[in-house]
Amino acid sequence: MSGSSRSGGASGPSGPNGPAAVAVAVAEIEGLTVEVDGRRIVDGVSLRVLPGKVTALVGASGSGKTTTGRALLGEFPPGARVEGSVRVAEAWVGYVPQHPAAVLNPARRVGALLHDMARGQVRELPRSERRPAARSRVLAALEAVQLTDGGALLQRFPHQLSGGQQQRLVLAQALLLGARVVVADEPTTGQDALTKRRVVDELAAVAARGIGVVLLSHDLETVRALADEVLVMREGRVVESGPTERVWLTPTHPWTRQLLAVRAPLTEPVPRGPGPAAVLRVQGLRARHRPGVEVLRVPELAVHSGECVAVLGRSGSGKTTLARCLAGLHRTYEGEVLLDGVALPRSLRDRGRDRLAAVQYVFQDARASFDEHRPVLDQVARTAVRLRGVAAPDARAEAARTLDSLGLSGESAARVPARLSGGELQRAALARALLARPRVLVCDEITSGLDTVTRRGILDLLAGLLRDRDDLSLVLITHDLDTARLATRIAVLDGGEVVEQGPARDVLTAPAHPFTVSLVESSAGPAAESAKSAESAGWA
């Protein structure tokens, strides 16, 4: 990267970069300390972003990596006291958020912001030439991120784009900006393997243009696949840093070792033969969404007692709809969901206490599933009161015990949801469902928004539950092959169809359907070694 510091592509103002030394940073943070309400979120962090290189900040939620990344954008939390210095190359800093939809204006067509940005760059041109010049810049930027048919795309509203298109659009904005640095905040979190792979490729392409990429992530696979340099953060400090391979192979700090250890194999659930009869059976299910569009077809799916079934699929595959049909949250379907051979009412409003308790559901967004006004413990305890008729004080005691067993202290449980972390809330949500003593627990992507350490904790919990409670069956809805490994059987969904179904090992090791094949391969791609090691250690 030494010679030309020009960023590629048609866009981007050519900075007056002289023939720079080998490591001329495009952005630099020195001794950054950010303090909010007397608490140090970032404590003495230094960082250099080199052109064409990917620098990753890894750490659990709350480790300060987001605050550090935002500092490059010149943004700090309200009321923050800041020390240290942030230097950035001239030109703006690009930003790719975790949810690209959040930064896309829902009320404007996608072209609006792009045109406004481009217009600022063509101000020197004569008035008549500005419009076409701006338009050609916009189209070039879209082209650069493989968004073809840009003209039509610009006329759409953000909600009319797919998630992938949204992500690429955000990248196109950064390219159009002529950014020398792009901060990518958890770009792959919660994405399925295929999507992850695509994002990794896109970010690599950005770096290949000579742009310095700062990757904020707790997704170790992505970091490993992408990053040149890794900074491991914990409680606001950088505990370890260095080239990615070095940190991976010879971690020095104990925290780094712990973080990487998460990659270690999962505990193999005790394989139990499927019970004699299916607890829950789906027959000829065809689910629709309002306008009569069929989104899901499941001819047959059975969940046996004590078994864990994973429903694997990408976003939009219909897996959440399936989960909601089971739980009685989605009513517009034909066919039947049978509990012990008896059809369940479609709506949970029509399910009696026992049946309601028998099939419980844990939401993807734990925070949104709690009432923000009441303490978590109170909310959890209500399950026992309502579904099992336990007296209120006893229910509270039981809830406290359950929460404690799931790793949530009484002190935390007495708080309102806003004061709990995502992982804690997910545990509470599990406790809430478990208090019903369910026969089937449907978990919808319950780990997808969590960082690696937390996710690991939750998965361990689920494995423990399967072990300890004989009568409990799990239905795991997930996009994540790792999570699916917990299951005894896997059903793969694509485009609303069950494309493959069978014992977990068969599906994961010898996928039959091309879609499953690509899913398994792409998962193996970025973190091939770790996948292999997992296999050798755990599955062999």
Added chain:
Amino acid sequence: MSGLGSWAARRLLFGGVQTVAVVLLVFALTEALPGDAAVALAGDQPDPVRIAAIREAMDLDRPAYERLADWAVGLAHADFGTSLASGRPVTSYISGAFGPTLLLASLTVALLVPVGVGLGVLAARFEGRWVDRLVSAVTLGVYAVPEFAFGVLLVTVFALRLDWLPPTAVGYGTDLLGHPAALVLPVLVLLSRPVCSLSRLVRAGMIDALASPYVAHARRYGIPGARIRYAHALPNAVAPAAQQLARTVDWLLCGVIVVEALFVIPGLGTVLMNAVAERDVPVVQGLAVVFGVITVVLNLGADLVAHRFAPRAEVAA
């Protein structure tokens, strides 16, 4: 977008039903009013013989449902019927009064939107600062002042004391456009309260929009402040404001009695008041149809705007 088309068609169909329901309701209520057109016309000479004669002359001795049916049949042929009080066609009442009403309404809306939105954006931009507090306090205060009081105040100051503007539009009839000065005060009075509610709504919406990630994103990418406010943040504040605007226009078109009376502008509100006082059922009915249609169309418009500016995210699978 055929989905939007069929949605609008269904809405219009329901709007038709709604208008019919309004007309029936209004007919029932008008019939239930104490006294009828004959009694109203007789006034302080309630000679029973005369009232009976008037009733006969007006056809009021026929059963109510027959009169309603006749009227409905006429309406199907675009005939609104004739006034009981004068025998003139109801359409002449409506068309005569619609001009001034429409003029006042359009002028008011033409000013209301920029002023209301501008104030709202200004207050939101300086949220918590003195500009915001000034705008908020003034809008709150003016909102609490009754229209007539505001009207009397304006007339006293600008027309009678300073002699800048004519105090009323008396004698100008429908030719209000020829006397623009006479429109200033009525439009100001009409503006007073809607501006307040609109600007407060826009302010609230703008504060949310300005704090949103997409505005932060635009700011981050160097879009000028004014452009962010008006081109990027404002569209998101428009949806709730559109509903309010629709209700304001509805109010402006369906009779602004106080202003019409205070400034002698012969609009629909005046016709309505007179028609009810005279128990002139066909005129009241005709107005009910007009008002019903206006309301339906406006609500449809507002919903379309909301649809455009607040598109729902597609349902996740």
Added chain:
Amino acid sequence: MQDYPGLRRRGFLAAASGIGALTLVGCGDSGSGNKSGGADGGGDGKPRRGGRLRAAFAGGGASETLDPHLANLFADVARAKALFDKLADYGDDLSAQPRLASGWEPNAGLDRWKVTLRKADFHDGKPVTAEDVLFSFRRIADPEKAFRAKASLEPIDLKASRAVDERTVEFVLKRPTAEFPNVLAAFGAYIVPDGSSAADFDKKPVGSGPFRFVSFTPGRSAVFRRNDDHWDGAPHLDEVEFVVANEESARVNALLGGQVEYAHELNPTTARAHEGKGQIEIVRLRNSAMQAFAMKTDRAPFDDKRVREAFFLIADRQELIDGALSGAGVVGNDLFGKGYEYYADGLPQREQDLDRARALLKQAGAEKLKVTLDTSAVAAGFTEAASIFRDQAAKAGVTVDVKMGSKDSYWADILDSGTLCCYRSGAMPIEAHLSQRLLTDSTTNATKWHHKDFDALYQQAQATKDDKERAAVFGRMQRRLYAEGGFLVWGFADWIIGTAKGVKGVDRKAPANTLDWARFDKVWLA
């Protein structure tokens, strides 16, 4: 949310119609118009010719018409008066003054009257003839239509009446009617050309009045131009424009802002605010509107005349004037027609006497009496008067429950139901008041005053040719009403008009409804 000031606009309907007559008063060639015009003009200097006067009235909205026989509201009458003439009209004392009629002569039995017309032309150049008169009266009496003046013309046998010659009509009456000229002056009894139809009045009305039609938009404005050939002398003004402004404050503001020169029907408070300030002129027309409470004499508790007298004594009339009329009026003496011809002004003024009222109620066994007082926002001062009287009655131990009624059907509602109500009447001859409201067969007998001997007295008066004797009979009838009638007449309201400084020749004595009120042919702009 809104407010409805428009509801106040309907001032009471100008009311006057009479049945029967006795003798002719003011008969002769000297038109009262000249007389009063001259008298008022004297103080205002020499009349100046020219100019346009804009007059603001409360009006009837888009239903307004120029058909003079449909005239109902003040605005209608003012417009009709400018375009048309009646055979006679009321002078300041409500006696009939000749207009298109130059004179009238009854037969000995008072049931056949010969009326001679003066030489006058309609706006289209045709002369006013006896046939026009008969056409107009027959149109009014048409049983198909329900014109307001129909009841007033009831004494005339129109089939038998005939045109003697071009300018003489012989009216045959159904019974002796000494006050027949009142019929000729009846409210709405305008003379229109033979063959006129409703459509003509809407398009281009033709009358014989002092102004010619120029344009008319219902509910907004009417413009009329001077009729140079008017028999009573051409008006001073070139043009007069009637504009409609229902809200009182709008009329005042328009007047103050120079948008109109004449504003009809102002509030007493407005008058007080501007009287003597030099900006505008305030004209108070005295004795224009009787203010009363009407007691139904045929039912309890008012079937006992002691209770009625007690109520007469409960009223503090000055307090009612000050409170309900804001001081713009004079106290009444339980009789209609103060200042009018035949008014019994020799009777002592009744004052509040609560002790005597209580004593009377006790005698009548009506202690702790409870009555409902019907009122409505139909006329200015009604609701105020009701609440003031409620307070006054409370001092005499009477509980008055004020009940608000619908203003649009108020008059019909109170005619037969209730026991006590607010009442009011515009100017009309005392004879007309008696015949319309106080005879057994009166159509609007709101006090249910049914007395055969009283009816007989009325017939006697109508059959008495001699003025003095007739006045004596009317005097007897009024004394009876004063002692035990059903009308508690507590006051007479001023009618208040505002004019710009330059407007001269506005009559200051004529009560509303009379000839010189709202009359613009004698007005000029200085």
Added chain:
Amino acid sequence: MRPLQDVKPLQGGRPFWRGLPPARFALGAVLVCVPLVLALCGPLLVGGPGPRAASFTLGDGHWLGTDFVGRDVWRQVLLGGRPVVVVALTATALAYLVALPLGLISALTHRTWLEETLMRPLDVLLAVPSLLMILLVASVFSPGATGLALLVALVNIPDAARIVRAAAADVASRPAVEALRMQGESWWRIAVGHVGRSILRPLAADAGVRLTGVLYLVATAAFLGIGVAPDAADWAVMVDRNRTGLFVQPWAVVVPALLIVALTMGCNLLCDAALRKGPRS
């Protein structure tokens, strides 16, 4: 030549306005208290009615002058707050009393027919101009003070119900409500305990504005002869009836008008302050 530069000065983020809500709250409280105290305590302070004086005069022991029927304005002010406050507040409360269940039921139900049955008739009501509605209903049934509160409430129900429904539908679509259903919570607890509580803030904002409208609707109704007598001691009625004397004796209009303005402004400020306190969603 260094290609690096400080693009943005480091600073302490955005200023933090922590001290403001209490100030707003205090102002609102003062503005509300003056009319409220007058309204509630006023009737206890007045003596018997003195003799009437001429209307719209000043002096002679009447320190705020006399009104349109010659009564003492100060006495009327003391007496006139209670009906305003009681009727207006009752009507506003009543409107929500009906609108809340309607809005909540239709927002929480999944039965389209139920939602349509509940909301569509309201849409019809909404299409009748409130002017016409009040005018007609008032003339047909001449109601008393209770009837007035009912009528004013009725006119406000459709709009309030729509607002409740919109706010509630937003909350009802969140997972929290589904989670409550999953727990087998009763409809009441979900509707009142959770959804109702969550929509309090938008409702408070709406209520502040609605109260202003209701106040003047009550005054208008009084003028039309519904509920309150046209000469009733009632601030809104006073403002309306005494306006003829605005230039002769302004106090009879200005004082009650200011009290109403203070009441409504204060209510709105309090609602604003309450809104600010809660967490931003």
